[in-house]
Amino acid sequence: MRVLVTGGTGYIGTTLLRRFPVNxxxxxxxxSSSRTELLPDDIETVSGDVTDKESLIxxxxxxxxxVHMAAVNPGSRNSPEITSNVSEEVFRQVNVQGxxxxxxxxxxxxxxxxxxxxxxxxxxxxxVENASMYVRTKQKGGNLLNTVEYPFDYSIIHPTYxxxxxxxxxxxxxxxxxxxxxxxxxxxxxxxxxxxxxxVETIADSILYYLEQPTNNHHMISGRNVDRQVFAKELxxxxxxxxxxxxxxxxxxLLPFGVKVIDRIGAANVDADRLVxxxxxxTVPSVQEQRAPVSGKSWKEAVRDTWRWYESxxxx
Amino acid sequence: xxxxxxxxxxxxVIGAGSVAQTAHLPTYxxxxxxxxxxxxxxxxxxxxxxxxxxxxxxxxxxxKAMLDEADLDLVSICTPAGTHRDLFIxxxxxxxxxxxxxxxxxxxxSAEAMVEASEAANVVTQxxxxxxxxxxYRHVLSMYDNHLLGEIKRxxxxxxxxxxxASWNFNPNMSGGGVVADQLGHILDFYxxxxxxxxxxxxxxxxxxxxxxxxxxxxxxxxxxxxTVETTLHWTPYAKQHRNTIMGTGGLLExxxxxxxxxxxxxxxxxxxxxxxxxxxxxxxxxxxxxxxDFHDRRVWDFIDHVIEKNKNTVAPAQxxxxxxxxxxxxxxxxxxx
Numbered sequence: 001m002r003v004l005v006t007g008g009t010g011y012i013g014t015t016l017l018r019r020f021p022v023n024x025x026x027x028x029x030x031x032s033s034s035r036t037e038l039l040p041d042d043i044e045t046v047s048g049d050v051t052d053k054e055s056l057i058x059x060x061x062x063x064x065x066x067v068h069m070a071a072v073n074p075g076s077r078n079s080p081e082i083t084s085n086v087s088e089e090v091f092r093q094v095n096v097q098g099x100x101x102x103x104x105x106x107x108x109x110x111x112x113x114x115x116x117x118x119x120x121x122x123x124x125x126x127x128v129e130n131a132s133m134y135v136r137t138k139q140k141g142g143n144l145l146n147t148v149e150y151p152f153d154y155s156i157i158h159p160t161y162x163x164x165x166x167x168x169x170x171x172x173x174x175x176x177x178x179x180x181x182x183x184x185x186x187x188x189x190x191x192x193x194x195x196x197x198x199x200v201e202t203i204a205d206s207i208l209y210y211l212e213q214p215t216n217n218h219h220m221i222s223g224r225n226v227d228r229q230v231f232a233k234e235l236x237x238x239x240x241x242x243x244x245x246x247x248x249x250x251x252x253x254l255l256p257f258g259v260k261v262i263d264r265i266g267a268a269n270v271d272a273d274r275l276v277x278x279x280x281x282x283t284v285p286s287v288q289e290q291r292a293p294v295s296g297k298s299w300k301e302a303v304r305d306t307w308r309w310y311e312s313x314x315x316x
Numbered sequence: 317x318x319x320x321x322x323x324x325x326x327x328x329v330i331g332a333g334s335v336a337q338t339a340h341l342p343t344y345x346x347x348x349x350x351x352x353x354x355x356x357x358x359x360x361x362x363x364x365x366x367x368x369x370x371x372x373x374x375x376x377x378x379x380k381a382m383l384d385e386a387d388l389d390l391v392s393i394c395t396p397a398g399t400h401r402d403l404f405i406x407x408x409x410x411x412x413x414x415x416x417x418x419x420x421x422x423x424x425x426s427a428e429a430m431v432e433a434s435e436a437a438n439v440v441t442q443x444x445x446x447x448x449x450x451x452x453y454r455h456v457l458s459m460y461d462n463h464l465l466g467e468i469k470r471x472x473x474x475x476x477x478x479x480x481x482a483s484w485n486f487n488p489n490m491s492g493g494g495v496v497a498d499q500l501g502h503i504l505d506f507y508x509x510x511x512x513x514x515x516x517x518x519x520x521x522x523x524x525x526x527x528x529x530x531x532x533x534x535x536x537x538x539x540x541x542x543x544t545v546e547t548t549l550h551w552t553p554y555a556k557q558h559r560n561t562i563m564g565t566g567g568l569l570e571x572x573x574x575x576x577x578x579x580x581x582x583x584x585x586x587x588x589x590x591x592x593x594x595x596x597x598x599x600x601x602x603x604x605x606x607x608x609x610d611f612h613d614r615r616v617w618d619f620i621d622h623v624i625e626k627n628k629n630t631v632a633p634a635q636x637x638x639x640x641x642x643x644x645x646x647x648x649x650x651x652x653x654x
Contacts, residue, residue: 037463168463170581177584181592181602241594241605313462314455315585316592 451590
């Protein structure tokens with residue numbers, strides 16, 4: 001199959017394009033502003049933009065399947081609750097209308113199989129209060145597949161918190177740097193709460209799996225819900241400083257106090273304003289933990305591979 | 317070869333001044349693959365001291381005599397640049413692998429003859445540019461090569477330091493020039509490593525302020541495939557600064573031999589000798605390990621490893637010395653000064 005990939009320069013995209021089996025040929029959709037240097041050397045590219053339907057129709061001549069990952073992402077940092085400067089209009093244009101354009105062009109081109117990359121909180125079994133613009137627009141983009149009768153099969157993939165090599169936008173770097181550059185980690189240097197980490201290669205392989213065997217359904221691709229202190233300890237174990245992770249007892253009461261005091265004297269390592277006492281990053285209902293159609297790498301391997309990549313590029 | 321059958325490569329050092337004592341003599345002593353067997357230096361007193369300190373069997377006043385008689389496998393040339401040509405060609409003629417300190421040569425014609433001699437003799441060569449062994453510089457190169465710095469828009473280098481103490485530095489026939497000949501080689505070697513091409517010299521200002529005979533202030537600009545690179549060099553006893561500022565579409569980094577700091581992709585970078593802080597409180601306070609810069613050991617060590625593997629592809633072979641010599645010659649040809 002010739003597979004058009006949108007979002008090929010993203011965290012998952014750069015890994016996915018390197019894991020295609022020989023019987024399929026990926027074709028990366030690129031804009032003039034795309035960081036094409038992140039693509040593998042020998043990759044085929046075609047220009048187009050998800051907000052320009054005509055360009056998609058041209059790009060999909062001679063295409064058998066589509067992996068649609070391009071989206072406006074507010075760029076998550078340490079905090080799970082993201083505020084973004086991206087306007088609602090842009091979110092809608094790219095994540096909803098852009099997806100509609102991709103699906104219509106795919107229908108027009110007689111594509112057989114479409115993968116839509118969604119997000120944890122847009123999964124029907126995950127309850128979300130006050131969903132962000134990002135989550136709402138990703139949800140709407142995916143709902144098109146459930147509600148419109150397109151002539152192709154599809155699968156909607158919901159990854160949890162992705163980690164692994166090639167984080168070219170350094171979206172995961174901050175906790176790694178903090179663990180590497182502090183011999184002692186106490187909250188708020190790691191945030192209390194839970195995190196669900198999944199290896200980027202597991203996501204890529206799952207996409208390839210569902211591309212061949214579409215289900216017309218939603219699929220969570222997840223690891224275990226892990227206590228963030230356990231995650232912090234895993235980071236600490238990788239640091240050459242023999243970093244120690246300390247917990248604070250009664251942290252829900254003491255932590256806000258402590259942080260305010262530390263913030264006053266200018267010594268806190270994270271903003272007190274950004275402090276979340278019970279951060280849930282990519283966490284899923286227990287029935288949705290450790291889901292993947294392929295045998296994947298563990299969350300610890302995801303953390304280690306991320307660490308080693310930062311090390312290899314000179315950042316740790 | 318020693319009585320107990322040491323099978324190390326026989327190493328010799330020509331010129332036992334400061335760089336020999338910092339980098340070459342200790343590393344040939346410490347590397348398990350080499351044995352420091354000979355040293356040459358015109359200064360009898362200094363030579364005697366080195367012979368005793370490093371327990372060296374053979375010592376010579378003249379490097380040429382050492383190359384003729386000592387049956388060496390590898391040699392370091394740590395003499396003034398004006399002497400490099402004859403020593404280098406003699407060493408290649410003797411079949412020695414050669415580590416040549418910078419400046420590689422005082423003129424293009426000599427540099428070409430040296431490259432030719434080393435190629436004819438099929439020996440491993442390395443020129444003493446240090447930056448490839450400094451962790452901060454390696455990390456910057458790696459961040460750039462991994463597309464984290466984006467496209468480079470500007471690079472500025474300031475190198476301000478006290479004038480060298482050895483008098484030959486102020487004799488252009490021996491040194492090849494002043495602060496440009498002394499410092500630009502390291503800097504150009506890094507630029508070439510970063511941009512993977514050689515530059516066009518676009519503007520040159522040279523001034524002689526406080527030292528005899530040679531320039532001690534230089535303001536240079538280069539064009540690397542459309543990117544403007546500015547370099548300011550100054551020998552002065554009154555100030556000390558070493559700073560590279562690299563501005564890319566993906567971030568900004570400031571770095572020198574000791575520290576690296578800035579932001580990449582919106583994230584903080586702070587390193588010293590390539591390591592992370594021990595404590596980092598929101599950048600307001602940083603405490604570090606007692607790490608030290610060990611690039612001088614590592615560059616000679618790496619050369620020895622290449623000799624053992626018979627790998628001529630060292631970090632800066634003689635050909636790189638020639639490239640750098642050409643650019644420095646271009647700088648001098650454009651910059652007249654009194």
